[in-house]
Each structure stands twice: as structure tokens, then as C-alpha cells.
Amino acid sequence: MALIDPKGLRATPYPLPFHRLIESFRSLPGIGIKTATKLAFHLLKVPEEEVERLARELGRLREELVLCPTCQNIMEQTLEETSTCALCCDLSRDGSTIMVVEDVQTLYAVERSGEFRGLYHVLMGRLSPLEGITPEALRIRELHARVETGEVHELIIATSPTTEGEATALYLSRLFKPMGLRVSRIAFGIPIGLELEYVDDITLIRSVEARRPM
Ligand SMILES: [Zn+2]
Incomplete structure (x- = not known):
């Protein structure tokens, strides 16, 4: 079953988890549907450890980074x-x-x-x-x-x-x-x-x- 794109532009033929990943990529600046789909397919091809490492880095990003109390860097x-x-x-x-x-x-x-x-x-x-x-x-x-x-x-x-x-x-x-x-x-x-x-x-x-x- 084709899923309706949340932006109402087109339906995608992909299974839900894959569709969700594409949508997550699309929410990033400068990434359109083509690049988002390419990235998602790329992650299907690379070794699982690589995907896990990326997921870990994303998870740690907000946990391990804080703002400098003086300058907000x-x-x-x-x-x-x-x-x-x-x-x-x-x-x-x-x-x-x-x-x-x-x-x-x-x-x-x-x-x-x-x-x-x-x-x-x-x-x-x-x-x-x-x-x-x-x-x-x-x-x-x-x-x-x-x-x-x-x-x-x-x-x-x-x-x-x-x-x-x-x-x-x-x-x-x-x-x-x-x-x-x-x-x-x-x-x-x-x-x-x-x-x-x-x-x-x-x-x-x-x-x-x-x-x-x-
Ligand atoms: Zn500072």
C-alpha cells in the first residue's frame, strides 16, 4: 500500500520504517526527497555496525553536548x-x-x-x-x-x-x-x-x- 506523504505531495511505495527514515532525512535542511531516499538506501547497504555507530552518535549528540554557561557556545x-x-x-x-x-x-x-x-x-x-x-x-x-x-x-x-x-x-x-x-x-x-x-x-x-x- 502506498503511503501518503505528510506534505501531501506524493505517495511513497516503501514499507513504513523505511518511509519514516526518508521523512526524517527530509526534515533536515537542504535535503530533498531524492537525497533522503538515496541516504536511506545507502544505510540498507552498509554493514550493520556502521548504522549502529551512526545511531549511537545521534543519540549522544544531545546528551553529551551542553552550552557554555559563559558564551553559549x-x-x-x-x-x-x-x-x-x-x-x-x-x-x-x-x-x-x-x-x-x-x-x-x-x-x-x-x-x-x-x-x-x-x-x-x-x-x-x-x-x-x-x-x-x-x-x-x-x-x-x-x-x-x-x-x-x-x-x-x-x-x-x-x-x-x-x-x-x-x-x-x-x-x-x-x-x-x-x-x-x-x-x-x-x-x-x-x-x-x-x-x-x-x-x-x-x-x-x-x-x-x-x-x-x-
Ligand atoms: Zn564559552
Whole structure:
């Protein structure tokens, strides 16, 4: 019996467990029905241990990864509750400059460029009144606490050049400038509306170097 695709597009002729696997793959970004089906068939062909290893890794992903209590970067869970991520622990980095990013992906995009030696703060999103994302929903309180230690002198706001990213940057600037901080916005040779995580390294390095005061 052909199953009805949940999206109502087409029926698939596969047994239910196989169909469910295809649908799980399809729910991932950038994966359409063709790739999803190819991946599912691939897993039927490889040795069982390989499939089990993949299943184990998926299961452990959320169990063993936690967010850094300081910057909200992802880190491996440790027994000590006070431990922070490798970046926050790195004493060779400049703790007086914090780059504020929307998500962990952007943090790693900047980190890959190898040019920025300060610390980060991940907001876990951006302001979007339409979607009900208010300042309270972001990790702004945590950033405020870091600034209050007096060790931070500059914030580089690296939110995306989208309407919401700009609104977030403006909000942060208005919040933190009165606290005596230098607040700058990365410059964009980046097409408006493009998500930062997809920008190439060189463009990203230049946009950080050419940051402008807000
Ligand atoms: Zn951290």
C-alpha cells in the first residue's frame, strides 16, 4: 500500500520504517526527497555496525553536548559544573572584546577565519517581534552579566544584515553604549539579507576589520 506523504505531495511505495527514515532525512535542511531516499538506501547497504555507530552518535549528540554557561557556545559536558568552553578557557584570547553572534554556526564561521582573537557571545537567535522573539528570549541577560564584570571594553555586533539582525544590533547598541562600552557593527561587503554563516572567510575577515562604531 502506498503511503501518503505528510506534505501531501506524493505517495511513497516503501514499507513504513523505511518511509519514516526518508521523512526524517527530509526534515533536515537542504535535503530533498531524492537525497533522503538515496541516504536511506545507502544505510540498507552498509554493514550493520556502521548504522549502529551512526545511531549511537545521534543519540549522544544531545546528551553529551551542553552550552557554555559563559558564551553559549556548544561544549562537551564535563563533571565540573563551572567549566566553560575551550574558547572561554583560552587565556591567550582577548577577554576585553566580545563578538556577539546570532548562533553557534556563525561563531565557528568567524573562528575558522582565524583572525579574531577575542571572545564570543551567542545570542541564540535575533529579535523578531513578528515571531514573538523578544529580548528576554535571547541570551542578552547573560551578556549583560559579562559586561557588568567590567572586563569587557568592546562589543562587536556580528548579527546578520537582515532586518531582524539590524534591529538586534540597534537594540544591543542602545543597551550597552550607556554602560561605557565601545559598540561596533561589522561592515558588510556582504549582500543584504544573506545569513552570515554562509559568507566566505575572506569576506568575513574584512567585515570584522572594517567594523564601524555604532
Ligand atoms: Zn564559552
